[in-house]
Ligand code: HDD
């Protein structure tokens with residue numbers, strides 16, 4: 001394997017590992033703020049219980065996000081120097097603004113949020129919680145601006161092979177940014193909703209009947225039920241926008257080889273890139289034409305349009321994009337079924353009056369939530385693979401090819417670091433998931449969660465349990 | 470913008486200064502928390518919790534200065550960024566793995582089952598050590614002009630060891646400030662042991678830089694400059710003496726002067742850093758690329774600078790706020 005392919009795998013591995021944790025923290029920050037405010041307003045201790053459990057998950061996820069993010073920021077230089085040399089004038093300021101407006105905010109106020117409860121007035125602690133949530137969202141904003149710009153570049157001109165900014169407004173609000181940002185933020189909300197519901201269901205199955213776990217189980221399931229239809233709608237709009245700007249990507253997502261009308265929506269197929277056709281197609285007639293053009297005879301672009309006269313392939317690898325896309329959609333549909341079924345069950349009336357609430361959830365549904373605790377990760381990764389692999393062979397669409405950006409580092413060196421990263425990441429994911437379940441089990445048994453063993457922890461507990469004035 | 474003269478001159482200079490500032494802040498701040506990690510195996514398990522508590526609220530923000538420094542290198546001097554980081558590929562990877570290990574161990578040691586705590590402590594130590602050594606190694610290679618040979622590797626290994634000892638020194642002085650009784654007494658001993666690393670490190674770098682580069686030699690030993698520079702070694706010498714004498718008196722009645730060693734080591738790090746900056750200016754890749762040749766387009770730099778003028782003071786202010794909120798001994802630190 002050469003340096004290019006190894007660097008690509010390494011980049012893919014690092015960013016995939018990184019994105020797992022921001023996906024959780026972006027939304028969890030707001031959820032924590034919600035728990036905290038609910039507690040202040042209602043004085044009901046269950047919200048504080050919820051806060052105290054989930055803030056631990058947040059702290060752990062945040063640490064994982066930070067360390068893997070630092071790796072990301074070095075990657076550009078160590079593996080992709082061509083990226084900064086070509087589009088540095090545009091990528092640079094966006095990354096700089098991310099560091100300045102988001103990273104410092106999060107990092108400093110995280111300290112106050114996690115350790116400061118007993119040292120600062122309650123309003124300041126709430127403000128810190130807000131600023132942390134706001135900071136993670138700002139991070140997502142800036143990095144998605146950059147990523148969207150790489151898909152749909154705008155507001156620049158090329159001089160001597162280097163991109164120069166001409167219109168910052170157009171760069172920031174590039175054509176795919178609004179869709180990508182909204183879709184990603186909702187993805188984060190869903191990831192968080194299913195994680196909360198999953199771990200709460202797990203605690204319930206372990207016999208935990210505390211008010212806190214009731215609150216979070218109902219909260220997670222309802223949040224999922226509200227967000228998933230919105231996500232499907234936004235995803236559809238995102239796809240239509242991509243059709244306009246990156247038709248070759250949509251062709252790969254649909255597995256459509258020839259441009260034409262009445263294209264079916266493929267539920268399953270095995271794309272064969274050598275023969276340039278699909279095998280074992282199962283599809284809904286006219287489905288793709290209907291979704292993409294809202295007409296049964298709408299013309300959908302095909303992959304064969306993206307092969308040059310002399311045979312150079314300018315469309316992405318088809319099967320990876322095709323399958324990733326289906327994994328994301330499949331997960332989304334599963335989320336829809338589960339969360340709506342759960343909400344319907346919870347809304348059923350009790351014979352003695354009132355709603356059944358979480359008591360109304362039968363065991364199989366609870367187990368389904370446990371099984372889907374990390375389904376948000378699956379859908380998010382699949383979505384990113386669709387979008388990023390779908391951009392190949394371009395790194396910046398129409399501006400810079402991935403192969404032209406790679407560093408001149410010996411392949412064995414890249415292989416060595418790649419293997420090391422993979423080993424470390426595998427171990428850490430294992431540790432992370434098992435610690436979450438360990439914390440849930442401990443909480444279910446009513447054991448106090450491990451504190452940082454320092455004298456004086458009690459003070460914070462007492463204060464946090466007082467509703468604010 | 471003509472107001473300030475040619476933007477192709479003052480912008481690169483401003484950004485080099487900003488980058489220097491964030492590297493310095495990073496080295497001092499993450500220096501002390503890395504140092505605390507390097508000192509881990511010398512402490513009793515109970516003391517380790519206290520040591521962690523002393524850096525808990527700060528380490529994340531401390532590391533962010535590294536992200537800012539590398540960010541400025543990336544945005545302001547893109548070609549230098551590629552050249553430096555590809556040349557330092559391996560030590561960078563070691564550092565990143567180290568940072569990953571220590572960053573997560575921090576959280577895991579407090580949340581994983583108790584039986585795993587020792588293992589995470591080990592990861593915290595190993596990660597801190599890897600990071601410090603890798604940074605020292607990079608510093609050495611950079612001083613050697615990023616040349617790759619056995620001789621330069623030898624020197625880099627030397628600086629790796631010295632920087633690590635230097636970090637453990639500033640870490641120990643931080644602990645003197647933030648802890649009490651037995652642990653504080655231990656920290657005083659650690660600081661006494663660590664100060665030699667700093668002295669040897671400063672000495673080695675000062676001796677090597679002019680020898681490697683005739684340009685640096687001239688910058689130091691030609692006449693008027695030599696006089697302007699004289700305060701550097703003299704001040705550093707005085708500081709080392711002061712630190713040494715101060716450490717003999719600690720811990721003192723009523724915790725008097727517990728802040729002095731930490732303040733002294735910040736001053737020492739700053740002096741050393743200024744010396745290095747003076748030697749290498751105007752090069753960003755030693756002897757190959759100056760900041761003026763490597764700078765990005767002025768349009769892009771201006772956009773960042775405008776933001777920086779507003780944001781940097783805010784960052785400094787709320788960073789200071791955090792240090793004020795968490796002032797005092799680390800005993801009462803609680804987690805929630
Ligand atoms: C919980 C996560 C999640 C779920 C349930 C879905 N998605 Fe998604 N999707 C993402 C998370 C995501 C993502 C990770 O956020 C991506 C990757 C890049 C991006 O912009 O968003 C994405 C990308 C992405 C793209 C690629 C856009 C491009 O070309 O750049 C399309 C067309 C869709 N999504 C459409 C959908 C549809 C129709 C869904 C309905 C079931 C759906 N997504 C569910």
Ligand code: HEM
Nearest residue numbers: 008011012015016019143144147381384385388389392402
């Ligand atoms: C918003 C920030 C992002 C930026 C700036 C970015 C940038 C890049 C770059 C530089 C490459 C080229 C290297 C390569 O071909 O491997 C790439 C490809 C890739 N990225 Fe992203 N990416 C971002 C987000 C993501 C996320 C969040 C994921 C996944 C979860 C992801 C997954 C991938 C994958 C799998 C490839 C490999 C495609 C292939 O080689 O076929 N990216 N991206």
Ligand code: HEM
Nearest residue numbers: 021022025062065066069070072073103107136139140143
């Ligand atoms: C190539 C691309 C990327 C780089 C260079 C990068 C860099 C970083 C860095 C350095 C940090 C740590 C900040 C700190 O010290 O506090 C971080 C955290 C974060 N990143 Fe990324 N990142 C990338 C991709 C992404 C993507 C695709 C997203 C999401 C859409 C994202 C969202 C976040 C968020 C929300 C945080 C803060 C919260 C947390 O750490 O959990 N990043 N990133």
